[in-house]
Each structure stands twice: as structure tokens, then as C-alpha cells.
Amino acid sequence: xxxxxxxxxxxxxxxxxxxxxxMPSSSSSKDAGSDPNTPCDATDATCTGCGYCxxxxxxxxxxxxxxxxxxxxxAAGGLRPKGDIASMIDHTLLKPDATRAELxxxxxxxxxxxxxxxxxxxxxxxLVAKLLAGSGVKPIAVVGFPxxxxxxxxxxxxxxxxxRNGAREIDMVVNLGALRSxxxxxxxxxxxxxxxxxxxxxxxxxxxxxxxxxxxxxxGCSLSKAAGAAFVKTATGFGPGGATVEDIQLMRxxxxxxxxxxxxxxxxxxxxxxxxxxxxxxxxGASASVAIVTGAKSDAKY
Numbered sequence: 001x002x003x004x005x006x007x008x009x010x011x012x013x014x015x016x017x018x019x020x021x022x023m024p025s026s027s028s029s030k031d032a033g034s035d036p037n038t039p040c041d042a043t044d045a046t047c048t049g050c051g052y053c054x055x056x057x058x059x060x061x062x063x064x065x066x067x068x069x070x071x072x073x074x075a076a077g078g079l080r081p082k083g084d085i086a087s088m089i090d091h092t093l094l095k096p097d098a099t100r101a102e103l104x105x106x107x108x109x110x111x112x113x114x115x116x117x118x119x120x121x122x123x124x125x126x127l128v129a130k131l132l133a134g135s136g137v138k139p140i141a142v143v144g145f146p147x148x149x150x151x152x153x154x155x156x157x158x159x160x161x162x163x164r165n166g167a168r169e170i171d172m173v174v175n176l177g178a179l180r181s182x183x184x185x186x187x188x189x190x191x192x193x194x195x196x197x198x199x200x201x202x203x204x205x206x207x208x209x210x211x212x213x214x215x216x217x218x219x220g221c222s223l224s225k226a227a228g229a230a231f232v233k234t235a236t237g238f239g240p241g242g243a244t245v246e247d248i249q250l251m252r253x254x255x256x257x258x259x260x261x262x263x264x265x266x267x268x269x270x271x272x273x274x275x276x277x278x279x280x281x282x283x284x285g286a287s288a289s290v291a292i293v294t295g296a297k298s299d300a301k302y
Contacts, residue, residue, distance in 0.1 A: 011218050085273055088282065090140060090171075090262070091115040091289040094237065098124065107131035113293055117169060119285060121145065122162040129166025141167035143194060146238040148173030148206070152190040156197040163198055170194065171204040171262075171285075173236060176211070179220055187220070191227035202230030204262055204283075209234045209251075210241025217247065221254040231283060235265030242266030245279045252280030268298050 091110045093102060103124055110118045110132065119140040120128050128139045141162035144155040152175075159170050172194045178186040195203045205224040209217055224232045232251050234243040242265020251261045263276035264285025273284050273292050284292070291298035 011215060011222065085270070085277075085284075086113045086115055086289075086293045088277070088284050089115045089273075089289045089292065090117045090119045090264070090283060090285045091137075092119040092237070092264070092285050092287045093124075094119065094121060094142060094145070094287075096121070100127065103127055104131060107137075109290055110137045111135045113290060115289055116283065119171060122158055122165075122167070125162050125165045125167045138168040139166055140169040140171055141165075142206075142236075143170050143172040145171075145173055145206075146236040148176050148208070152186075152193045155190065156193040159194045159197040159203075163201055168201050169204065169230075170198040170201060171206055171233060173206045173208070174220055174224070176208055179207075179212070179216055179223075184219065184223060188223050188227055191224055191229060195228040203228075204231035204233045204260070205229045206233045206236055206264075208236060208239045209244075209247045210265075211239060214250065217250060218254055221251055225255050225259055229259060231260035231262050233262035233264055233283075233285065237265045237285075237287075239265070243276055243281075245275055248276055248279035248281050267292070270295050 091106055091113075093106045098120070103120065106118055106120075107128060108131075109115070115137055117138040117140045118128055118132060119142065122141040122143060122145075125139055125141045132139055141159070143158045143162065144150045150158075155172060159167075159172065162170060172191070175187050175190045178184075178190070191203070191205055205220070205227075207217060207220045207224075212220065221232050232255055234247055234251070235241065243263035248261060248263050255261065260282045261280055262283040262285055263273075263279075263281040267273055267276060267284050267286045268288040268291065270292050273286070276284060286292060288298035290296070
């Protein structure tokens, strides 16, 4: 067991003890070679056909997507087929002064490129839900954005209203002050209440990882998983930094294969997105989405 595995297990056990909840260990007991988290360095000549690698099964992946699959297991280091990056992108417009014309534009782009979702502030959900109707692209609302310092009651109300107005995913900002103060019960309750208010739709927990220590990232991921979140997410795009390969790798290791990892903040190119995917991300949050799928340059900030 590595030092990281030991640290994850120790912190997870401590959090579980304080909260009185069961939080599964992140370390694996599987033998190397049979574990989908084991990095794969096989070549075409040495590939054993283990079934974990989406990179070498592009046709199979495309067929599964066509009948409704939205997530795939794969060995670490395996890339999702390049042509399918669009279906992993949350096309994002979160600036507070976004105009109707700008919202119409991002929705049109999402429909054209078949992005997974359009992510906007909750006040814009009624319009975005209308614009995306029948497209297969889901509207996402951010909640407690961008500071996360609102009460749990306020966040739960915002999530419930967003769902009522058409949101089909919720991205909430964690209570950063409580997390850094080691007030884990407050963090856990905050996430639980948003998860409950958002049912049956999935919740992503934004950790703002650039402002956290490794221990805080581990605890934030563990609490999110225990509270029933569907994803953990790196950043708001308005904080001290964005997604890094190291943070995505750490987050994936902590949450395992049971929930998603979203890389957001500073992902602006095809290369950026592919690095995050290789590190373990299964969703990308970006405003430079069109540049990512076309290979064009972008001056987007998020």
C-alpha cells in the first residue's frame, strides 16, 4: 500500500467515525492486472483484450453511446476516443452579466456539437431549458455559486427551484470555510441537503481544489461520496486556480469508480481535455468547448 493509500484510508476512517457514517476504503485489494485502476501500457501487439480500455474499442463505445450509455470504465491512462470528447463536455457560461444573446449562442453551439450539457447560473435555467428542449443536451444549474458560503437551507432551496425550472444536473460549491475549519458535520449536511433537494437528478460538488491542502481535498472527496454526490469537481473558474492533472488523479483515486470526476477551470484546448481524461476525468467543464472539439485557439478564461 502506498503512502497516499494509507493517508486516504486513515482520513476516511476518521471522518466516518466523527460523522457516524460508513465510508468505504479507497484502496483496492484486487490483483494488479485485473484492476481497472491499474495503469495500462499495452501496445497493440501485447493487448490482452481485458475489456477495460475504451481507446481500443471505439466502435463498441460509439454503439453504446447511441443507445444511451453515458459513462464507461477504463484502465487509467486509456483515452476516450478522440471523436467523442464533445459528449463529455459541460459547455459553460457562468459570468454574472451573461446576456440572452450569449445564452442563445451557447445553447446553439451545444446542440450543434452535441455537448453533454450547458452549465449556467440558476436564474438562466428557464431560458436554457427551453432552448435545449428535445436536443438531448441537459441544462445544469450551479448552486451556492461561486463562494459556497450560503446556508445549507439557501443552497437546497436554490437547487429545488432550479430543478423545478428545468435543471437536470446541479453543480454545488462546497462550504469551504467549514471544510477548512474541520467542521465535517456541516460540510456533510450541506451536501446531503442539496443532494436531497435535487433528486432524482445528479449533484456535482465543487471543491475549489486550488485553495485546499491535499488532506482537505481527500476529506472533501470522501464527504461528497458519503453524502451521495454523483461527481466531485475541481473548480468554479472564479477561484484561485483550475484543474490540474495531479488533482484529477488524486480525486479519482479517492472516489474510485463509483462516482464521476469533473475537471473544470482552465481547460481550453483539445490537449488540455485529453490530459484530464487520461488522468481520470469523465466530464470536462469549459467555456472553450468549441475550441476543444475543433482544435482552434481560444481566449476563454473558464
